[in-house]
Amino acid sequence: MNTATPAAGPSLRSGRCCILLAALLWSTSGAFAKVLTQPTPIGADQPPIEALHWLGKDFPVQIACYRALFAGLVLLLTVRRGHLSFRPSMLGMAVCFALMNFTFISAQALGTAANAIFLQYSAPLWMYLAAVCFLGESGERRGTVALTIGMIGIGVIIAGGWQDGELLVVVIGLASGVTYAAVLIFLRVLRAQSANWLTAWNHLLGAAALAPMLLWLRPPTLLQLAVLFLFGAGQMGLAYWLVARGLRVVGAQEAGTLTLLEPLLNPVWAYLIAGEIPAPETCAGGALIIGALAWRYWPWRDHGLRHVSA
Numbered sequence: 001m002n003t004a005t006p007a008a009g010p011s012l013r014s015g016r017c018c019i020l021l022a023a024l025l026w027s028t029s030g031a032f033a034k035v036l037t038q039p040t041p042i043g044a045d046q047p048p049i050e051a052l053h054w055l056g057k058d059f060p061v062q063i064a065c066y067r068a069l070f071a072g073l074v075l076l077l078t079v080r081r082g083h084l085s086f087r088p089s090m091l092g093m094a095v096c097f098a099l100m101n102f103t104f105i106s107a108q109a110l111g112t113a114a115n116a117i118f119l120q121y122s123a124p125l126w127m128y129l130a131a132v133c134f135l136g137e138s139g140e141r142r143g144t145v146a147l148t149i150g151m152i153g154i155g156v157i158i159a160g161g162w163q164d165g166e167l168l169v170v171v172i173g174l175a176s177g178v179t180y181a182a183v184l185i186f187l188r189v190l191r192a193q194s195a196n197w198l199t200a201w202n203h204l205l206g207a208a209a210l211a212p213m214l215l216w217l218r219p220p221t222l223l224q225l226a227v228l229f230l231f232g233a234g235q236m237g238l239a240y241w242l243v244a245r246g247l248r249v250v251g252a253q254e255a256g257t258l259t260l261l262e263p264l265l266n267p268v269w270a271y272l273i274a275g276e277i278p279a280p281e282t283c284a285g286g287a288l289i290i291g292a293l294a295w296r297y298w299p300w301r302d303h304g305l306r307h308v309s310a
Helices: 012-026 029-037 061-076 089-110 113-120 123-133 141-163 167-189 195-214 222-246 252-258 261-274 280-297
Strands: 052-054 057-059
Touching (some): 012 222, 012 252, 012 261, 029 061, 029 089, 029 113, 029 261, 057 089, 061 195, 089 113, 113 167, 113 261, 113 280, 123 280, 141 280, 167 195, 252 280, 261 280
16 A cells, blocks of 8 residues: 655745746846847847848847757756657647747847837737637636727837837737747647646747757857856746746636736846836836736636636
8 A cells, every 4th residue: 555645735825936936037038138139247248149130130049049948958857758748739839939939039139128028918818819719719808808908008019119110029029929829829729738848849849940040150159158048947947847836736817917027027127237218108008918917817706717827
């Protein structure tokens, strides 16, 4: 007879701290992007990391690739042999993740961190719209209200980008939100598979998809590789492990609310690191998007709502 008892999970307080710490790590993405692309005391922007020149812009393909690679290698350590599996839809998910990672990093490097993070956080709104329009799920009042408010916020940011001549950067940021929504939908479809395995798969395949573009580019310096390792392993890999641990005891709705700390702090770190100040339209539109998500996922009495987290 086996008398061994299963390992105890984290307490509710510890679970909440894990999710808040994950959100704090996620919020530093803009700061890492600025350290690698703009002058800071660290000096990691010199020599400039070679980028992919396209449409008159320098897309930071190396940053996106190495970030996903280092995160995937760290996350692979959490995967057990029994977790390994394959479904054809995982290829589509990996493609969407690669596009999401590339457009998100590009939006942060080419524009403001606030613009990028607010537009990527439109993903739950697109996901709700897709679930109602294409997956046959019934809509509900809170989701529809949040969608309406969030779309107004997106419109405000687009209008600001149009006026400032940065519409392409806004479109890139918006693409990161749409592709992130696609990743979330794939995760819902594949929810029977190991979350650790799917997350590691996304990062490693996302890096592999971008790797061929690096063949003609000068590799980063050792200092830049060290920053990229922290960017991927800490800001992404460790954060995903923390949120997975926290979700063992924290409800999905509460977790979705707690992670709203990320878009609130992301512009703050970018300002402290690079003195970056977002445009008024970005702040106004971002406030509407975050307000819509807070309304959507705040744990009110309606416990029938569910939040799917990446």
